[in-house]
Amino acid sequence: MKELLLVCLGAMLVDNLLLAHYLGLDSLPDEPVSLRKVARSGLSVTLLMLVAAPLVYLVEAFIIARFDLWFARPIIILLVIAALIRIMGRWIRQLGNCAVTYSVLLGWALLTLAEGYSLGESLAYALGSGLGLTVVLVVLAGLLAELRLSNIPESFRGLPILFVVIGILALCFGGFCGMLRL
Structure with a gap:
């Protein structure tokens, strides 16, 4: 149980998708958007990750590993994610830009498979990654709204101040690395 909590917290704080891997950077709004809308979008991606985690794990274990299709792993995982987004998109209206959602989910799935997580660890990593992405998106949206009012x-x-803010935020989140003993 402690290991699952460490995987979840590590994914949320230290191995953050946006700050450590720059996945989902395009999902930041160009114009001011309510924080509630950004939070809904992030939570929608979190829900998709939680549903995709067992699917990706099973596809890896029973198709990719069994038939030695490691060279086609990204394409197979992308097809699974596309089918999942197509099915879940009917119920989740907050998916936003599908290209960003695909890239975040594909990057997350490939990171999960590269770590060799078990099913439980994959679910913990999905929860931590999704919540970490949501927190960072909400914080960045709030900071960007404040920066628009600044001189x-x-x-x-534009992009220069965005990268400065993301760098400072990454340093703040990176400070948790020693606390989690990853």
């Missing part, structure tokens, strides 16, 4: 030099507007 920022012309050369730092």
Whole structure:
């Protein structure tokens, strides 16, 4: 149980999808959006990850590993994710940009498989990754809304200030690394 909690907290704080792997960076809004909408979008991706975790684990164990299809792993996982988004998209209206959702889910699935997690660890990693992504997206959306009201030099507007803020946020989240003993 302690190991699952460490995997979940590690995925949320230290191995964050957006801060450590830059997955989902395109999901940041260009214009001001309510924090509630950003949170719903992040929680929708979290739900998709939780549903996809057992599917990806089973596809890896019973199809990819059994038939030695490691070279086709990204394509097979992408097909599973596309089918899942197609099915779940009927109930989840907050998926937003599907290309961003596909890239986040594919990157997360490949990271999960690269770590060699068990089914329980995959679910913990999915929960931690999704909640970590949601927290960072909400914090960044709030910070970007505040920065729009600030007097920022012309050369730092747009992407430069975004990368500065993400870098500082990554340093803050990276400080948890020693606490979790990963």
